[in-house]
Every structure is written in C-alpha cells, then in structure tokens.
Amino acid sequence: MTRHYWMGGNRSYEQDRFFEASLDKAQWQRAKSAEDWQACWYTGMPGPEYFEKVGPERKINHIPGNNVLTVKSRLYRSVMDLKDRVQRQEKGVGPRTRRLDFMPHVYSMPEDYHYFQQAAWENPEKRWLLKPKNASKGKGIRLVDDPANVPMDASWLIQEYLEHPHTMHGRKYVLRLYVLVSSVTPFRVYVYHQGFAKLASLPYNDENASNPYSYLTNPDINALNLEAEVPVEFVDFDRYRAWLREQGHDDQALFARIDDAVALTCLAAQEPMRERCRAIGADPRGCYELMGIDCLIDEDLKPWVLECNLSPSLEVCAGPESGGRIEETIKGGLVADLVELVGLNRPIKGEPDQSPEQQVIQQTREELSRSGGFRNLIPGVAPSRYLPYMALPRLEDWVLAQSLSGKPLPQPAMERWVAEEMVTDEQVLLYDTRLGHFSALNETASVIWLMATEGAGPDAIASTLLESALHTQAGPPDAWPIRQQVWDTLADWAGNRFLVQASDSQFGDGQGEQAAREERPQLPVTWLSTVLQSGRAMVRLQVDSMPLREYIHPMIERFHVTEHPAPDSLPELCIVRDAPGYTMILDGEVVVSRRPLSAMSEALFTCLMREAPGPGDIAMDASVLLMPGVAGQTVMVAAGGQGLQESLSSALQATIGRGLLLGAYDRVEPLATPATGGSCFVSAILIPAPLPQNPTTRIVARRLTVGEVLQHMLPICCGVGGRPLSAGEFTALSSWVEARECWLVDCREPGAAAEVLENIVKTGGGHHDFARLEG
Structure with a gap:
C-alpha cells in the first residue's frame, strides 16, 4: 500500500532533503495537499489542526507542548519547576537536586525585571546576555552594556553569562546535540551518538569577550566574519572526544554528565507535553520531536544547557575543508536513523494479540532494536534512575522500568504538598493553598486520595478498587484500566502539586520543608x-x-x-x-x-525642575558650565548640546551642572550642580549648531539674534507647575536673552570654540566676528 508524506512550514531544500531521501520510495509518495498524508515533516511548529488525526499510523515530527523547552525563557522555568519539586521531595538540597544545577540563570521580561536589576546590583562584576525569547541562529543576542538599559517588553530575556568557557584551540565552543523524544507515554528519550562542537571564529579572552565573533558560536553569526581564515568550523564528536583524550581529559565522564543533563531537561517537559496533547485532542502515539540542544562546557569540564532548538538546522554550514563533508554525512545519517527508529519505513501491523502491558514492553524493545546511532537515555540502562524526577511515573513508565530492570521496584509513595483536605460523610474536599481553588472528589477519587496520603502505593490502591469491583460488577473487571486510572489520577495530582513523591531515607539533608526554595523569593x-x-x-x-x-x-x-x-x-x-x-x-x-x-x-x-519655579520664576532645562577662575560666571548650553557641553567643559576645565532658575531682577540660580546654591551671572548662551549640508564647512561660532535663541529656549522653559510661560514671563525671558552674548557653536571644533567662549567670558561681551574654517 502506497503512503503519502507532506513537507511544510518554513521549508528549505536543505531542511527537507535528508528526510525525503530516507523514506522508502517503494512505500512513499509525496502528498498533493496538506490534508492527505501519513507522515508529516514540518519545519517550525504546525498549528493544532495538524494533530487532529495523528496516531500510530499517521505521524508528525512534533509534540504539542514542546515550547516549554524550545522557547528560551520557558526552558529555564520548566527546569526550575522540576528542581523545585525534587527539592521538595528531598526536603532540602540533596544529590538529586544538585544534578539539576546545569542551567545559567535566566530572567524573563517583564515579570523578572526587578529580580534582574537586583541581581545586577548585587553582582556588579557579572556580565549578562540579552536574548530574544523566540529567535534562532543567534539573531539579536548581545552582551548587556548597562543593566539599567535592558528592554522590559515580553520578547526579551536576560541570561547569566558564563565567564570561563572551556576552549578548543583557544576558541570558545558550544556542543550541538541532537535529541529525540520518540514517545510521551511511556517517556522515551534518545541522544544521537554524533554531533558537533561549533567554534567561534576569534580567540576567546577577557579583552575581546565583547566581540560577537569571540563569544558567540552560532554559524550564522560567524559566517559574517570576513577577516577569519575559517569563519565557520564544526568539529564532529569523534574528533572532539579524541582531542579531549589528547588533552588528558576523561571524555566518557564528560559525556555521561551531558547525557544526564539532557535527560533531565527533557523530563521537565513530560507532563506539559502530555497535558497539551490532551487539551488539543492529539494522540501522542503519532508524535515525536527532534531537538537541537546546545551545551557549553566550562573550564572545569562541567556541561551547561544553554538552549533547546525546535526543528534544528539540517543545512550544511561549514565549508568542505572545515568540517562540511563530515557535517553532511552526520546530518544525513541522523535523519535516516530517525526515520528508522520511529518506524516510518516499517510495514503497518494489525491489532496486536497482547495485553496492554505486553504491548508497552514489546513496542519499546522493538524501538530500541532499531535505534541505530541513537543512544537511549530514558528509560535507559538504569530505568529507576529517572523515575523520581517524574511528577509520578505513568503506569506505562512503571511497567517498562520494571521489565527493563529485570527486578521488582519499590512502589512510589506520595505526600501532600499544596492541598489541604476536609473529609465529610459523603466525600473528600480539597483546597489548593497555592491558587485558592476548591474541588470535591467523587467516591473513587476520594478512596485514591485517602489511601495515597496514608502511604499506600498506586498498585495497592488499584488492588483495593479491583476487589471492590469484583463485588459490584457482573463479570470479572479488567485490571489494566483500573491500574491506569489510579496511576494517572495520582500523576495528575502530582503535576498540579497536590501531591509529591515521598523521598526515601538515603536522600535529603534532613533540613525539613523550610529548606525548600520559595516559589518566588521576595525582593x-x-x-x-x-x-x-x-x-x-x-x-x-x-x-x-x-x-x-x-x-x-x-x-x-x-x-x-x-x-x-x-x-x-x-x-x-x-x-x-x-x-x-x-x-x-x-x-x-x-x-x-x-x-x-x-x-x-x-x-x-x-x-524637580517642574516644581522649582515660584510665582514669576522661569525654570530652564539647560546645561551649565561653571568657569574656573571666573567667580560667579556661568555659561548656559541649550538643550541638545550634550556633546558640546562635554567637549567645552573638557577644554576649559569647567564644572558641569544642569538647570537654571531665572527670577526677578535677572537673578539666576543653578538647580543641580556639584555646588548648588547662590546666584550666578550667565555670560553667554550657546546653541549647538546643526550639521551643515556641506560637510567641508566648519562654523566655529556665529552670533545669534534674540528670535533665533528663543526658538531654542522656549521648549526648555516652564513656569509654576511646569506650565508654559505666561505673557509676562515671555517678555522677561526675551529681555534677559537680549542682554546675553548668544552664539551658535560647532561642537566638532571644541578647541576653537573654547577660545571664542573664553574670550567672551573674560571680556564680558563685546563684538566678535564669527569664524569659518573651510575644509
């Protein structure tokens, strides 16, 4: 039977060609429309309508809810939520909690704005990266130059900058790993045996760490570095691991830590993915997800998860001599192994003649047997290693872990977390202390809740319900649905934080619940x-x-x-x-x-300037130059003259202030200067010259008329309460300006302008011709 595939989204030939080449041409033809397909390869995230008919025989390369990992700000929050739960299980910071310390801190705008400002103030030596939340290929990433200037809108996040990266040949690098979630229930995660070290195009050191070609490893960014001999260089994992061994490092230990960080990162998305599939009616058996996870390795050879990319680039970025040929071979093999693992080229099977438990085990074993270059992380070689990191294993996770372990595993026990209960004659009432929600449980749910909070394991609870069903049903009840109902109900409560897995005696530091981190620490x-x-x-x-x-x-x-x-x-x-x-x-x-x-x-x-004037006063928002050796004399620089005032103050060793209050009898008081207080005499008013159309012309200084000066002055003046000037105040200002030396000054010629200005101040005014320099 011929099946049809569809390729959609933000497509390119490079993104599609490996997938299309990996499909068995005897079984597959390209579909004529986006509605008629049995396999969909979509670059980017498709809309909910693409998931309406997915299932075991109709598969798509995405899982609803993946954005808890692939949106940068949500990735951090997801891992921190997992860390909160594990820390609550351990009643403090124990070994399991410390395994989750692999992410640099992230502040998501706008809700974390003040938390970031506090962190930046407490750590003035620390640097931060500004990143768009949902961009790719390094777009928009830059170092924060001033924490006070970070944008507050919701499209940005701030990430802690890791100062001491491990370097390869003197250059910073990031490891690109290809990670596959092949099933949500049971949860199955793989990492591809090959990947790349992506190198920056310039050497890394403190002096050039602000250069994007030094601190960013994205190939799209470094490809713009035209001065680099090799702007984009990829080193495959075989060569990278051999190089590590040559440097005397234990590459197996490093990649074991990387595998653990990747597995835990994916576990943070297990329940959100399940919930999103349920919300849009998607059958998770038809969904899988290939992601590109970037890890930075620091100088202590500790891996840090930086980001998780949706639809990772399958384009060949490096040149042929800098890893491009190997890159093409690896990416082609990656997609071919993925197609084989998810079974797209396998014949469609009929209904299996097995129990649900046998089906779960058989399907997983078959998938593991065709995993090719993918290495299984979850359930992995030691399935019980990751069960405590699930809110609660689903029944499928549990039976699979027991089968692969080859031995009985202790049933998880549950404890109350944010729920308070009230038991009445009819039912159990639950109150969510975190959100303020109230719910009433039905009879079956009440039994599950009461038995679980008294320490009974899920299968013990299911046995009780099964025994009850034997006395109320005509025929023998089916044990699997009852077990599944108990495990799913408890897992849903754990996902909502009503319950949490109880820690065993070998974990936890004995500090009690108060050691657990608060949901949101108080500023x-x-x-x-x-x-x-x-x-x-x-x-x-x-x-x-x-x-x-x-x-x-x-x-x-x-x-x-x-x-x-x-x-x-x-x-x-x-x-x-x-x-x-x-x-x-x-x-x-x-x-x-x-x-x-x-x-x-x-x-x-x-x-403060708006509040400064009293009746009859005029406040002026202008810069003030206090001249050394000329007591009581100041020069006012009108608005827009920031560059002019700085260059002149440097040339004349003048002190800079800001703001003047013009009162009766032409009395002028500075508002904000290093030596506030007392009246002063304004010798001259300077207006910054606009740039001339002819760039060869240099105007050093030119006398201005009163009208020309007022055009610049009125927008920066106000009366009582910040209101515009009254008629009388306008007249007073005009008279005051008329008695001043008023000059248009070119701030591109600070030395020459300073000479003119110094002459104005020392002589107390007089006639000066404007100077013009021809370039």
Whole structure:
C-alpha cells in the first residue's frame, strides 16, 4: 500500500532533503495537499489542526507542548519547576537536586525585571546576555552594556553569562546535540551518538569577550566574519572526544554528565507535553520531536544547557575543508536513523494479540532494536534512575522500568504538598493553598486520595478498587484500566502539586520543608527617605529599591538638603517598583509610570525642575558650565548640546551642572550642580549648531539674534507647575536673552570654540566676528 508524506512550514531544500531521501520510495509518495498524508515533516511548529488525526499510523515530527523547552525563557522555568519539586521531595538540597544545577540563570521580561536589576546590583562584576525569547541562529543576542538599559517588553530575556568557557584551540565552543523524544507515554528519550562542537571564529579572552565573533558560536553569526581564515568550523564528536583524550581529559565522564543533563531537561517537559496533547485532542502515539540542544562546557569540564532548538538546522554550514563533508554525512545519517527508529519505513501491523502491558514492553524493545546511532537515555540502562524526577511515573513508565530492570521496584509513595483536605460523610474536599481553588472528589477519587496520603502505593490502591469491583460488577473487571486510572489520577495530582513523591531515607539533608526554595523569593525592600530642594520647592523623596537608589544617587546628591532642617510636612515624591519598571508618584498623582531604570534620573530631574519655579520664576532645562577662575560666571548650553557641553567643559576645565532658575531682577540660580546654591551671572548662551549640508564647512561660532535663541529656549522653559510661560514671563525671558552674548557653536571644533567662549567670558561681551574654517 502506497503512503503519502507532506513537507511544510518554513521549508528549505536543505531542511527537507535528508528526510525525503530516507523514506522508502517503494512505500512513499509525496502528498498533493496538506490534508492527505501519513507522515508529516514540518519545519517550525504546525498549528493544532495538524494533530487532529495523528496516531500510530499517521505521524508528525512534533509534540504539542514542546515550547516549554524550545522557547528560551520557558526552558529555564520548566527546569526550575522540576528542581523545585525534587527539592521538595528531598526536603532540602540533596544529590538529586544538585544534578539539576546545569542551567545559567535566566530572567524573563517583564515579570523578572526587578529580580534582574537586583541581581545586577548585587553582582556588579557579572556580565549578562540579552536574548530574544523566540529567535534562532543567534539573531539579536548581545552582551548587556548597562543593566539599567535592558528592554522590559515580553520578547526579551536576560541570561547569566558564563565567564570561563572551556576552549578548543583557544576558541570558545558550544556542543550541538541532537535529541529525540520518540514517545510521551511511556517517556522515551534518545541522544544521537554524533554531533558537533561549533567554534567561534576569534580567540576567546577577557579583552575581546565583547566581540560577537569571540563569544558567540552560532554559524550564522560567524559566517559574517570576513577577516577569519575559517569563519565557520564544526568539529564532529569523534574528533572532539579524541582531542579531549589528547588533552588528558576523561571524555566518557564528560559525556555521561551531558547525557544526564539532557535527560533531565527533557523530563521537565513530560507532563506539559502530555497535558497539551490532551487539551488539543492529539494522540501522542503519532508524535515525536527532534531537538537541537546546545551545551557549553566550562573550564572545569562541567556541561551547561544553554538552549533547546525546535526543528534544528539540517543545512550544511561549514565549508568542505572545515568540517562540511563530515557535517553532511552526520546530518544525513541522523535523519535516516530517525526515520528508522520511529518506524516510518516499517510495514503497518494489525491489532496486536497482547495485553496492554505486553504491548508497552514489546513496542519499546522493538524501538530500541532499531535505534541505530541513537543512544537511549530514558528509560535507559538504569530505568529507576529517572523515575523520581517524574511528577509520578505513568503506569506505562512503571511497567517498562520494571521489565527493563529485570527486578521488582519499590512502589512510589506520595505526600501532600499544596492541598489541604476536609473529609465529610459523603466525600473528600480539597483546597489548593497555592491558587485558592476548591474541588470535591467523587467516591473513587476520594478512596485514591485517602489511601495515597496514608502511604499506600498506586498498585495497592488499584488492588483495593479491583476487589471492590469484583463485588459490584457482573463479570470479572479488567485490571489494566483500573491500574491506569489510579496511576494517572495520582500523576495528575502530582503535576498540579497536590501531591509529591515521598523521598526515601538515603536522600535529603534532613533540613525539613523550610529548606525548600520559595516559589518566588521576595525582593528586598530598602527604603530611602531624604529631603530634596529644587528652587523654591522642597519634597521628601522615598524609594524602595537599592538598584534604583544607587542609580539616581548622583542626581539626589545635587538636590539633597544638608544644612537646614526641613519642615515636617512636605510633598511626598515616591518612586516604587512597578510591573515592570518604576512608577513616580508626587502627592498621590502619577508623574511617570512603568519606566525602565535608565529613565529614572531624567524623570526625577524633570519632576524637580517642574516644581522649582515660584510665582514669576522661569525654570530652564539647560546645561551649565561653571568657569574656573571666573567667580560667579556661568555659561548656559541649550538643550541638545550634550556633546558640546562635554567637549567645552573638557577644554576649559569647567564644572558641569544642569538647570537654571531665572527670577526677578535677572537673578539666576543653578538647580543641580556639584555646588548648588547662590546666584550666578550667565555670560553667554550657546546653541549647538546643526550639521551643515556641506560637510567641508566648519562654523566655529556665529552670533545669534534674540528670535533665533528663543526658538531654542522656549521648549526648555516652564513656569509654576511646569506650565508654559505666561505673557509676562515671555517678555522677561526675551529681555534677559537680549542682554546675553548668544552664539551658535560647532561642537566638532571644541578647541576653537573654547577660545571664542573664553574670550567672551573674560571680556564680558563685546563684538566678535564669527569664524569659518573651510575644509
């Protein structure tokens, strides 16, 4: 009988060709539509409609719920959820919990924004990687230059940067492993015997660690390094392991640790995959998943799982002389072995004449016999090794583990976790202490719950239900469905954290439940309460975050009241953590909301400047240069002159301040300078020159008219409460500007401009011709 295959998604010839070549041409033809197929090879994640008719005879290369691994932020959360459960089983950090320490810390935006800011403040020497949550091929990855500037939107995450990677020939590398989940129930996981060390194209050291060609190993990134002799280099595992042995390392010990990390990573997805299959009505027997897991090896030869890739690239990335030929051979063999393992080229069998238990064992043994280059991790050579990491083994997992172990295994026992019970005459009532949910159990579920919480194992509970059925049914009951109901019910409760597997005596550190990690540790609250003065106003500033307190400290110091006692009753200016970012509230009114840390110094200054003017005053948001050796004289640089003020302050050794308050009688007070207080005289107003259309022209300085200056000044001026200037204030500002030296200055010529400015200040004004330099 001819069967049909369909290839869809974000397709390319390179992604499809190995799959198509591996199918038996005598059995398979390409389908004419996306509805008529018995095998689907889909690059990317298909929609739920693709899973409607999957089953043992209609298979697709994806498992619903795989995004708990293949979305970067969810991968970390999934492994941490598994770690929480195991730590709860051990009642502290024991050997099983420590086996899960293989992932760098991840902060998912926006919910982890403040946790990241706290971590960055507590670890100022640590570096972090900014990554898009759902991108591939290294797109968008970069080192965080300033933690205060990280984006807060939901498409980003921050990952701890591992500072001391193991290097090969001086270059950083990441191992690409090909991992196959062939079955959800029972859970079967394989890793391919071959893979690649993907090398960066530049040597790794502290000096060039910020160069993407040094710290990123993605071939798509390094292919852009045109200066590298070999921009993309893949080293297959045979050569990599031989090189490790040459360096005196134990390659078998390393790959045993890698296998364990990979198996545990996949176990974190077992229950989410089962639940998603159930939710969309997919038969998991028709689903399998090939993933590309990237591991970094540190200088202590410890493996770290970095990410798990959906539909890993099957393109040949390396050149022929830098691993490309071997890469093609490995990827072709990988897909051919996958097609054989999942049985696509096997004839369709009829209904088996076996019990469900025999079917589970027989199907697994047949799959293991045709695994080719895939090495089985779960159930593996020691099936009981991974049973404690399941919320609770399903019945299929249990009977398979017992069969492959060749000996009886002790039944798992259960303990209460987040559920409280109330037993009435009619039923058992359960209350979820974590979510606040309440449920009433039926008669069978009540028996299962009560027996499980009293220490009975699943099969003992099933025997009780089976005995009861013998007295209530006309014929002999089928034991397998009853056993399956008990195991599934207990596993579902364990997945919801109502129950947890009880630890045995050889594990745990005896510290009790209080040793287990909290669901979400509380951020420390560090209140700062201080009085700030800005012009005519005083406010009491309060903040609740140490990272925020440190970030705005330079601004606070310039407004801080130190000499005079402040009144007891002052307007309150509060800056508090929000979800995400920070919100500023002045006397109960929101000034700004959900701004990133990097925006808070500017927001604080703007708020204080708006509060600074009294009646008749004008606040000006401009830079101020305090000239050395010229007492009481300042130069004002209008908005937009950041580069100009910095270059001039360096050339003239001037102190920089910000903000002026113009009062009656042309009295001017600085708002925020290192030496706030006292009046000063503004000698000149400088406006930064826009870049000329002719790049050969250099304007050093040119006198401006009052109208030209006001065009620049009005947008940066305000009256009481931040309102626009009144007619009288506009007139006062115009008169004040008219009495100043006003110049357009080219900040590309700081030396020449400084000479002009110094002459203006020393002479107190006068006539100066503008200077022009021809390039």
